[in-house]
Amino acid sequence: MPDLRSFPIDNYVVFYQQIEDGIDVIRLLHGSRDMEEVFKQN
Numbered sequence: 001m002p003d004l005r006s007f008p009i010d011n012y013v014v015f016y017q018q019i020e021d022g023i024d025v026i027r028l029l030h031g032s033r034d035m036e037e038v039f040k041q042n
Helices: 035-040
Strands: 005-009 012-019 022-030
Antiparallel strands (some): 012 022
């Protein structure tokens, strides 16, 4: 996904994209997950 950003919150990682009037949260994952594998499945 182009322009996908992320930031950690406790044990989680929030993936989001900036939109005109804020952000669009794409996914919230536990930090122990294999992020590459999760996004590869979609």
